[in-house]
Amino acid sequence: MNMVVCVKRVPDTAESEVHIDSSGKGIETGKLSFRMNDADNYAVEEAILIKEKIGGTVNVISIGDEKSDEQIRMALAKGGDEAVRITDPALEGSDGFALAKALAAAVKGMEYDLVLTGALADDDGCAVVGVALAELLGVPHAAYVKKVEVLEDGKRIKVGRELEGGLMEFLEMDLPAVLTIQTGINEPRYASFKGIKAAAKKEIAVKSVADLGLDPSEVGEAGSWAVLESFSYPVVGEKAEILEGDPAETAAKLAAILKEKGLV
Amino acid sequence: MLFELDEEKRLFRSTVRDFAEKVIRPRVEELWEGGEFPYDIVRQMGEMGLMGIPYPEEYGGAGGDYLAYSIAVEELARLDGAIAITVEAHTSLGESSFYYFGTEEQKRQWLVPMAQGKMLGAFGLTEPEAGSDAGATRTTARLENGQWVINGTKCFITNAGTEITGGVTVTAVTGTKEGGKKEISTIFVPNGTPGYTIAPKYHKVGWHASDTRELHFDDCRVPEDNLVGVRGQGFKQFLSILDGGRIAIAALAVGQSQGAFEEALRYAKERKQFGKPIGSFQAIAFKLADMATNIELARNLTYKAAAMRDAGMPHSKEAAMAKLFASEANMRNTTEAVHIFGGYGFMNEYAVSRFFRDAKILEIGEGTSEVQRMVISRALGL
Ligand SMILES: Cc1cc2nc3c(=O)[nH]c(=O)nc-3n(C[C@H](O)[C@H](O)[C@H](O)COP(=O)(O)OP(=O)(O)OC[C@H]3O[C@@H](n4cnc5c(N)ncnc54)[C@H](O)[C@@H]3O)c2cc1C
Numbered sequence: 001m002n003m004v005v006c007v008k009r010v011p012d013t014a015e016s017e018v019h020i021d022s023s024g025k026g027i028e029t030g031k032l033s034f035r036m037n038d039a040d041n042y043a044v045e046e047a048i049l050i051k052e053k054i055g056g057t058v059n060v061i062s063i064g065d066e067k068s069d070e071q072i073r074m075a076l077a078k079g080g081d082e083a084v085r086i087t088d089p090a091l092e093g094s095d096g097f098a099l100a101k102a103l104a105a106a107v108k109g110m111e112y113d114l115v116l117t118g119a120l121a122d123d124d125g126c127a128v129v130g131v132a133l134a135e136l137l138g139v140p141h142a143a144y145v146k147k148v149e150v151l152e153d154g155k156r157i158k159v160g161r162e163l164e165g166g167l168m169e170f171l172e173m174d175l176p177a178v179l180t181i182q183t184g185i186n187e188p189r190y191a192s193f194k195g196i197k198a199a200a201k202k203e204i205a206v207k208s209v210a211d212l213g214l215d216p217s218e219v220g221e222a223g224s225w226a227v228l229e230s231f232s233y234p235v236v237g238e239k240a241e242i243l244e245g246d247p248a249e250t251a252a253k254l255a256a257i258l259k260e261k262g263l264v
Numbered sequence: 265m266l267f268e269l270d271e272e273k274r275l276f277r278s279t280v281r282d283f284a285e286k287v288i289r290p291r292v293e294e295l296w297e298g299g300e301f302p303y304d305i306v307r308q309m310g311e312m313g314l315m316g317i318p319y320p321e322e323y324g325g326a327g328g329d330y331l332a333y334s335i336a337v338e339e340l341a342r343l344d345g346a347i348a349i350t351v352e353a354h355t356s357l358g359e360s361s362f363y364y365f366g367t368e369e370q371k372r373q374w375l376v377p378m379a380q381g382k383m384l385g386a387f388g389l390t391e392p393e394a395g396s397d398a399g400a401t402r403t404t405a406r407l408e409n410g411q412w413v414i415n416g417t418k419c420f421i422t423n424a425g426t427e428i429t430g431g432v433t434v435t436a437v438t439g440t441k442e443g444g445k446k447e448i449s450t451i452f453v454p455n456g457t458p459g460y461t462i463a464p465k466y467h468k469v470g471w472h473a474s475d476t477r478e479l480h481f482d483d484c485r486v487p488e489d490n491l492v493g494v495r496g497q498g499f500k501q502f503l504s505i506l507d508g509g510r511i512a513i514a515a516l517a518v519g520q521s522q523g524a525f526e527e528a529l530r531y532a533k534e535r536k537q538f539g540k541p542i543g544s545f546q547a548i549a550f551k552l553a554d555m556a557t558n559i560e561l562a563r564n565l566t567y568k569a570a571a572m573r574d575a576g577m578p579h580s581k582e583a584a585m586a587k588l589f590a591s592e593a594n595m596r597n598t599t600e601a602v603h604i605f606g607g608y609g610f611m612n613e614y615a616v617s618r619f620f621r622d623a624k625i626l627e628i629g630e631g632t633s634e635v636q637r638m639v640i641s642r643a644l645g646l
Contacts (some may be wrong), residue, residue, distance in 0.1 A: 035278070178542055192282045193276060193313035193326035200272035 001048045001154065004107050004115045006133070007040040009068040010106055010123040015073040015242075036071040041116025043181040045195040046148055047116050048079035054111075054150055057081045063091060063099055069204055073137050076199035077191035083202065088209040090216035098129030102219055103129065105138035105212035113174055114157070119144045119180040129182030136185035144173065147183045173190035208221040267564060269335075276332055278341040283312065288343050294347065295346060299465070299472035301426050305347060310381015314340075314351060319363050323371050324379035330508065331570040338563075341519025342526075343618050344565035345622040346473035348516045353422035353474075356509035358385020360434045361450060365493030365501050374430055374452065383430035386417035388479055389502055396635050398435070401497055403481065405436035405451055410488045412436075414459070414481040420629075424455075425462040425477040431455050432479060435498045452490045459484030467545055470622035507583045509630045511573060514566040514586035517594040517626045518559060524594075524601035524619035525555045532604055542604070551600045553572035558597055561592035581643035588636035591626035598623040 011018075011032040019028045032105045036044075049219030060075040060083040061099055062068045072083045086102050094102070105114055115137070117130035128144070134141030147166065161169045162182050175217075191199070221227050243250040258264045269277065281404035287305060295302055309315055317333040319325025322348040323494075333355060341348035344600055362375040362385075377383040403416025424432050439447040451458050463478040493501045529552055532543030542548045570581040601616040602609035609616045626632050 015610065041541070068279075070275060073271065074279070077275060085360075162420065188314050190308075191279045192283070193317060193328055193332070194321065196272060196275045196279065197327060199269075 001050055001054055002059075002111045003050065003056060003151065004059045004110055004112045005040070005047045005080070006103055006115070006117040006129070007044060007060060007062050007068075008037040008118070008121055008123075009034050009062065009069050009071045010037045010121060020231045020233070024232075025228055027231070032207050033068065034070070034228055036074055037118050037121050038180055038182050039120055039122075041069075041118075041188045042183050043116040043118050044078060044080065044181075045186045046074045046181055047114075047190075049186060050114070050148070050150060051079060054154065056138055059083065059110055060231050061086065061110075062104055063087075066086065068105075068184050070260075071212040073196075073202070074191060074197040074220060075206050076202050079195070080199075083204045085204050085206050086207055086209070086212065087206055088216070088219075090209050092218050093221035093224065095137075095226040095228075096124075096126045097132050098219040098223040100129050100132035101214065101223060102209060103133050105209075106207065107133070107137060107213050109212070111194060114175060115178040116169050117180050118180065119182045119248060128178070130178055134178035136176065137176075138236050141174050141179060141180070142173060143180040144182045145179045146178065146182050148185070174176045187255075246258060267567075272330060273335060276328075277335050277339060279312070279343075280314070282337045284339055284343045288340070288347060292344050292604060292615070292618075293613075295344060296493060296612075297472075298406055301475050302347060302350075303426075303428065305382070306350065306381060306428070309351065310439070313383030315354060316359060316375075316379025317355065319359060319375065321365065324376035326379075327568075328541065329574040330511060331567060331574055334511055334566060334570045337512050338515040338519035338522070338566075339635075341516045342523040344473075345516065345520050345619075346471040348519060349422060349471055349474045352509070352512045352516055353387065354385050354511045357387030357505060358423060358433065358510060360505050361387060361452075362493045362502070364495075364505065365450070367489075370452070370492065371491075378430060382428070384423045384426050384428045386421055386423040386432040387502075387505070388421045388424065388434040390420050390430045392417055394421050396632055397450065398502065399446065401435050401437060401446070401448060403434060403436040405438050405449065407438070407488060408485075411485040412438075412488060413492065414451065414453065414484040414486070417483050418479040418481075419465070421477050421479055423475050424466065424479055426475045429455050429475075431457075433480075433492055434481070435502060438495060438498075439532035441496065447496045449495045450492045450498040450501055451486060452492050453481070453484060453486050454623075457484055457486055461584055469623075470618065470625060506630055507580050508573060509582040510587035510636070511566060511569045511579075513626060513630050514562065514569065514583070514590035517587075517590035517623075518563045518566055519557070520619055520622055520626070521559050521590075521594040521597040524616055525552070525559060525600045525612075527616050527619070528555070528601040528604040530550060535606075542544050549603055551604060553596045555600055558593035562586070562593050566590055581640055584631075584636040584643075586641040588633055588640070591623075592633060595623045 012035045021028045058080045059086050060072050060080045062072050063086045120127040140160055142159045144162045144163045145159050149158040156174055158172050193240055243253045265500040313326035316325035317328040318330050337348050337352050359378050362370050370624040376386045389398050405412040405414045420563045433452045435448050437446045438449040447599045459482045466476045529638045540577050547601050568578050569586045573577040598620040603618045607615050608614050
């Protein structure tokens, strides 16, 4: 099975404060640490599990500057084979659709049966890229996948999709296909020291938009459907009421308010 | 000179940190309270290659260097010193005797499973009557019909009594040199050898989950081939082993300091008194500034000593300096961390109280601060 996994470098904002930068279109990154997008980490693991089970290759793709090599190499260290980094100033301002165009152009040049992406990026939270990528490649997709099983013939897969309320939807799909992987599908491994050493020596092919056969106007703001105008902090409401007490108390107070206002 | 780690080291650090955060953090309190040896964590560390980082792959190791090893020990100690010392004593003391001085066959038989993390190694130097004065060892080994017959007692030996311990490498007097000096040699005693008994775990001030034991040898017989290195070179051998060990102990001190510092920094921002976060009071802010400075210095010195070792340069002095400074800075740092927590810092539930109790041993083990100062002053020609 030839697989492609798309990974993204994202800021680790769990423990740090986030501030809007002076351009108004980004956040201050100086004090933030970065890591692989959580869901992508699961996608990498799923690809490597499949490779270990039935054989095949895992190609890693990332869009970003050279700092993304760290996340790419982590995927290689865990068992990825080859890697492409798409780096081009023209990509600045791209929305998920434009990014998917660049990824699709890169994936088209590869032999692939299965493309795995994370379901959602932790930074912008759009959940668009994987699905758009499938459309651009003209192959079926399943989103929020929490179970993958390769069927006997190796030409089809059975996937479980996460629905609301803990429900799962199972379906069979023909390959090639794109899956957007949800966190919790597996237990991502830790790279071994040997794997890290080997990954540090691997070549990462760097490609510009032109290398992929795209015109710069197809990406960036010009090639996007959505353009980011600016970030702003949510306005602090005048009437915010903070409920205090233990969870049971606050829940009871909240329920009372909702009932009183006729909202439930 | 930018003092930046290369990409391989950065990846390695983030992997170990990630592992520590996800696997060790949720277990820290239980390990401290129960003091049970964390077999499952050790197994997982073995799979990741953390139980033999600086040894070549052909001997089951990860083929890394001392700097990578120091980084791993630091990251483990940032959350749990007991786990870090388990790795440290295993790697710097237990395995190194085989790697540096063992025969090819000893390496195959003992180093390989140890480096793979399937077996734990221990090194027994200290005795009730021979601590800082390690040459005063009273344990004896006499050669009789192709076997060493060992008699004596070792104390405070890390990793000696776990279910996966392969054995202990002990120093023993094997004769008298010309001029009446003791001839000291190093001999490996597998666990389970008749005549070798291991006392129950000590109750320690800190590092509860690490395995520390008193060992008794009573006409304990092992094959002559269990001599590790050259007969009569035991003293020299452990001095060179301790050079490496001190770098790793320094890294352990940096990690414990970092862990305590992060707790204190967060608390200083959260805790309010007189209507303000206590970190806004200069008296508290300056403590944190000093801690951060000490950690930076200790880390740089530790990495420098490790890099010198990796480059094959003499580094006894730098290793002693790193161990001395990092462990003493850690004692101050953890004391201040408790202070910043006020009364809460004196409560067992708070991580800083554990870091505080784990700190003192680092000024003692693998050579007390006085011993480090002796090594440094000797290097200065005094
Ligand atoms: C948790 C733990 C784990 C350990 N693990 C191991 C292990 O795995 N293997 C092992 O072999 N040992 C181990 N040790 C032992 C440790 O290395 C010794 O405790 C240490 O070397 C000090 O020896 P001592 O306890 O006999 O103290 P002593 O040597 O009796 O020292 C007592 C005090 O006197 C001072 N002193 C001694 N001589 C001088 C001098 N000439 N000038 C100035 N001051 C001096 C010392 O600095 C110290 O302050 C461990 C100890 C502990 C607590």
